[in-house]
Amino acid sequence: MSIFDLTLEDLENILVLNGFKKFNATQVYEGIYKKRVKSFDDITNISKELKKFLNDNYTLKYLNIVEELKSNDTNKYLLEVTDSFVECVLMKHDYGNSLCISTQIGCNMNCAFCESGKLKKVRNLTVSEIVLQVLTIEEKENLRISNIVFMGIGEPFDNYDNIINAIKILTCPRGINLGSRKITVSTCGLVPKIKEFADLEGQVNLAISLHASNNETRNKLMPINHAYPIEEVIKAIDYYIEKTNRKVTIEYILLEGINDSTKNALELANLFKGKLVYINLIPYNSTSSNFVRSSKETISKFFDTLVKNGINVQMRREMGKDIKGACGQLRASHEQK
Numbered sequence: 001m002s003i004f005d006l007t008l009e010d011l012e013n014i015l016v017l018n019g020f021k022k023f024n025a026t027q028v029y030e031g032i033y034k035k036r037v038k039s040f041d042d043i044t045n046i047s048k049e050l051k052k053f054l055n056d057n058y059t060l061k062y063l064n065i066v067e068e069l070k071s072n073d074t075n076k077y078l079l080e081v082t083d084s085f086v087e088c089v090l091m092k093h094d095y096g097n098s099l100c101i102s103t104q105i106g107c108n109m110n111c112a113f114c115e116s117g118k119l120k121k122v123r124n125l126t127v128s129e130i131v132l133q134v135l136t137i138e139e140k141e142n143l144r145i146s147n148i149v150f151m152g153i154g155e156p157f158d159n160y161d162n163i164i165n166a167i168k169i170l171t172c173p174r175g176i177n178l179g180s181r182k183i184t185v186s187t188c189g190l191v192p193k194i195k196e197f198a199d200l201e202g203q204v205n206l207a208i209s210l211h212a213s214n215n216e217t218r219n220k221l222m223p224i225n226h227a228y229p230i231e232e233v234i235k236a237i238d239y240y241i242e243k244t245n246r247k248v249t250i251e252y253i254l255l256e257g258i259n260d261s262t263k264n265a266l267e268l269a270n271l272f273k274g275k276l277v278y279i280n281l282i283p284y285n286s287t288s289s290n291f292v293r294s295s296k297e298t299i300s301k302f303f304d305t306l307v308k309n310g311i312n313v314q315m316r317r318e319m320g321k322d323i324k325g326a327c328g329q330l331r332a333s334h335e336q337k
């Protein structure tokens with residue numbers, strides 16, 4: 001078992017049950033996360049007995065980078081896990097380094113425009129496989145990740161327990177110690193999990209992949225809408241805002257002739273007018289699907305319509321377009337080879 005599967009509380013409980021002291025867990029955590037030791041034997045302030053226990057029961061192995069693509073401000077990595085591969089993307093901004101990480105091998109949400117959804121879900125990633133995406137890339141690039149977005153392959157809330165434990169590790173002061181507000185979790189709209197996430201009353205950011213302004217269009221683009229239509233998603237968003245007082249990001253990919261008309265913009269404005277949200281408009285990264293990105297003129301008109309109707313909106317900066325930027329493209333390319 002990987003030591004990176006354990007939250008600090010998990011490790012404390014395990015060590016106490018095996019005759020060690022609770023504070024030993026903090027020593028181990030600081031060794032693997034602060035000092036980034038590659039062997040339990042290199043943790044100098046723990047006993048030989050504890051080192052033996054750790055060596056007998058846990059591994060410290062990072063992930064293997066199988067393939068890497070680079071552009072000026074974006075690096076994309078294919079990482080090897082036990083039985084497959086996962087993708088993550090490093091984006092270098094003037095405010096810091098963001099890492100987009102995956103949560104599943106494949107995805108069952110089957111969004112029509114999404115490359116990663118073409119591979120059905122094989123399994124959830126473990127806690128360690130999620131956390132190790134961060135540690136592996138930090139080591140590879142000799143930098144610190146300042147922001148993490150759960151927007152890679154998979155639906156994070158379909159792997160809810162593991163992402164929550166991964167977040168506990170990422171934000172643990174004795175561990176990676178990343179601020180909660182530096183983490184964003186994106187979901188296509190699993191309403192019960194949005195509410196469960198709201199009940200944690202944490203500071204982690206929430207993003208909703210909406211991508212349509214009405215149920216008819218969203219049903220065609222995102223099958224999850226049949227289970228949780230837009231009205232239910234908005235109720236869940238309202239609940240989240242009420243519980244956390246945190247602004248919600250609404251992700252909206254613009255697809256030519258599908259969801260990019262002025263009528264769509266007005267419908268979108270009516271859905272969110274007066275709510276604590278901002279809309280993130282996303283130019284489409286072409287994949288093997290037949291969808292086409294909206295023209296610059298159409299995007300500009302859509303943007304202006306939202307602004308004129310009092311909606312807080314921004315245009316996502318394009319990154320990684322030249323290196324198979326869309327989720328799942330690098331993995332698909334590697335498997336074809």
